[in-house]
Amino acid sequence: MGKRADKVPGRMKRWGAFGFAVLMVLGLGFWVVGLYARHVALSQLSGQSHADASLKVALLRAVLERPRSLPLLLSEDQQVVDALTGRDAGAVERLNDKLERLVTGTSASVLYVINARGVAIASSNWREPLSFVGADYGFREYFRGAVQFGAAEHFALGNVSKRPGLYISRRVGPAAAPLGVVVVKAEFDQLEADWREATRFAFVTDSAGVVLISSVPAWRFMTLAPLPKADMAAIRDSLQFGDAPLQPLPINHVEALGPDAWLVHSVVPGDRAGEYLHLALDVPSTPWKLSYLVPTEPAISSAAREWRLLAFFIALPVFSIFGVYLWRRQAALARIYRAEADRQELERRVDERTRDLSQAHDRLQDEMAGRRETEARLQVVQQELVQANRLAILGQVAAGVAHEINQPLATIRAYAENALVFLERQQQQPVQDNLGAIARLTARIGTITDELKAFARKGRTAPEPVLLVEAIDGAIVLLRSRFSGHLDALSVDEIPAGLAVQANRIRLEQVLINLFQNALEALEGQGDGYVKVSALPQGNEVAITVRDNGPGIAPEILPNLFHPFNTSKDKGLGLGLVISKDIIADYGGRMDVDSSPAGTCFTIFLQRVPQ
Incomplete structure (x- = not known):
């Protein structure tokens, strides 16, 4: 072996510069990859959250559609007309019972009938202490809208029950002479409970931006933005939301991601502040919008880890190649010293290996020749065994075959002697019969001998x-x-x-x-x-x-x-x-x-x- 190579001058300085360059490239790369991972994560999260929000809108529509049919049906009901016209003294009592039964079989909160003056004359909760019967609802938007337009929907806080809900109303009678209004109130406690999640929040706002339905109870009747003083005064006067403060939600917009998506900073109940994806979807058949807040930090962190890990594994081979290249450069001098000795050693080993292979080839050729000779002898022995077996069988049957031949020979002799006697007597037909029998016996002997000759043949065919x-x-x-x-x-x-x-x-x-x-x-x-x-x-x-x-x-x-x-x-x-x-x-x-x-x-x- 050659002598050991000396250390390359400046070796530590080169490795230090290489390490510094690796750290700088990794840092810059991780920063760029983090920005890209954030973009990808937000895009994927927006698509997934949009699908989830669409499901919530569909659920809200299903909840809204169920109670909407009740006012439409009751506005044409004869018992409602009789109770409003006062033609039958017992009509109101029967109507109370009917409304009570209808509410029990549906998801409505309360169902009641208001006369033309705005006073409730019948209600499904007529038995309860806080019955709507006798209450004046003439100032309510849903009453005035139904009288004027035939139908109305209005979300408000109940002035008797103090519970929020959607009031769906329908006029009874013609527009020129209305008899009254049928109203159903739908509450959304179960829907809010179904929407409630630990880290994701959903709420519905009206056209003014006031929160009507929310998976966070503390956010109900808050607003997306500060309301103008005139709008605030009008809402206060209508008692639509009672004495709710109507303060803005703790949501600050940071960046717009699209026409209905934003990045926001919000403080949710429990003093948990963070960045959220805010989606806003229209609720069909209403002027409402459904807002959906999804935390972005878990998705962005996960995407950043995955992309940075991928970038690391991509960069690792590159840095390894540069490191190997640097190491090879430093080892070049030592390899030059060892090259000649290694070449000579390699030539010696190649010569030895060549001789070994040549000898092995000669031995293999000898073994193959011996094997072919053995196989040839084996085939000959096998043919001999087959022939010996055939001849052994032939020997076993030979005595019996001789007996088989002797019998027809004796018979042929007897037929021939008889034929001579018949010829002397000039009897042609017996002679012909005997000759035919002799021919058949001769054929039988030929068959036996042919079988014996063929069976005795040797060789594979x-x-x-x-x-x-x-x-x-x-x-x-x-x-x-x-x-x-x-x-x-x-x-x-x-x-x-x-x-x-x-x-x-x-x-x-x-x-x-x-x-x-x-x-x-x-x-x-x-x-x-x-x-x-x-x-x-x-x-x-x-x-x-x-x-x-x-x-x-x-x-x-x-x-x-x-x-x-x-x-x-x-x-x-x-x-x-x-x-x-x-x-x-x-x-x-x-x-x-x-x-x-x-x-x-x-x-x-x-x-x-x-x-």
């Missing part, structure tokens, strides 16, 4: 369409002699015509002979034994099933049934099923087994040949 009927029949022909007298236990279900699979007939016959032979051997000593063979198409495959009712395969053998040299037979090698499964696998198929004490079922799945 490419897959081709094989009719299952022919493969099963060929396997049974080769087994008929060995299991003479027992082959009646083997039955083949009807196989669909033309059903074929992708395989090789000879190799498939070898598999079937193995399965048939194992099944028949399992039935030895069992009088009611049977072996059933079936073949059914299943989608793109054909399932060939060989089922017997023998004692089943031993549990200790079943898990390793398809492993070499695993057998329960005294003279068996345990290779038949292994080879059979490999043959089926060569043609893209598979072999399954299911065994129990009630019997064993082997199922072969091979690719189906489309018809």
Whole structure:
């Protein structure tokens, strides 16, 4: 390794200047980001608060619409007309009861009827100590407005109940000769309670800017701005708000954000002063406006934290790059001293690694060549095992086949001798019959020998369409002699015509002979034994099933049934099923087994040949 580099002159001064620059940039950036975060927060808060305020306006309209229908209906009611005209002495009493029932079933506070002189003659609270019956309301705006215009709405403080509410009135009778006025008073205590929140405040003002409804009870009958003396005197004279001081709200406008949005500074109950977003929305069907105050500090603080944190994480990589660049500049001299030594060390290691890789490559090539040679030998051994299994089966059936051939040969000789006798007698028809029988027996011998020759062939062949009927029949022909007298236990279900699979007939016959032979051997000593063979198409495959009712395969053998040299037979090698499964696998198929004490079922799945 090279020698250690000396310290770079002025190193501490450069790092100090770098740190000062970082602090200055961060400070300025945080200030700019804070301004932007404030703008974003106010914009988002304004949108959200506008939606909340719109919901409150909708709720207020719903509360207003419910009592408005009562005066309209009662102004046309005959009982009201009878009570105002005095035609029926009991009309007023019945009207009191009716008004009392109507108020009980609605959200109205009180419902009463005033005659043409402005005196209440019937009221829903006629039973209460502070009943409106007999009170003079001729000076009220809602009375005069209804008489003059037919209908009126007026928010005021009750002169009897001293409770604020909206008076909705309707004239009874024609404009030229009014009989009186029907009035319903709606109070908003429940609405104010529903609006009440810990940090957000809502209130409704009339056209003069006086607070009528408020989630802050202390703000009721305060004003948005100081009222002119003339307006103040008129309100005092009308007793609309009683002796309320009508002082301005503790709200100071700071900045306009739009036609209906401002930033304000307010002191709310509990001496909590702060900055608020003030929204003002018109209340449809009234001259009122709904004001909504939302604190801005939580939203702005949260947005500022998020944006400043984002700015910090953006600036951090930049400062890191500059710091790394400064560090690299200071380390340049040391790297120059070490460069040559590192280069030489690297070349040495590259040479060593190259030699190691070359040696590893040579070893890998040798291993691959040995593996290919082993695989080739394995394939040869596998083919030899398949052929040995085939020849073993051939040897087992050879004696029986010889017997099968001897019988037709003896019969052919007898038919030939008889034919000579018939020729001497010049009997043509028996001669022809004997010759036909000789031909059929010769064909039978040819079939047996063809099966033996084909079965003895060696080698793997490419897959081709094989009719299952022919493969099963060929396997049974080769087994008929060995299991003479027992082959009646083997039955083949009807196989669909033309059903074929992708395989090789000879190799498939070898598999079937193995399965048939194992099944028949399992039935030895069992009088009611049977072996059933079936073949059914299943989608793109054909399932060939060989089922017997023998004692089943031993549990200790079943898990390793398809492993070499695993057998329960005294003279068996345990290779038949292994080879059979490999043959089926060569043609893209598979072999399954299911065994129990009630019997064993082997199922072969091979690719189906489309018809």
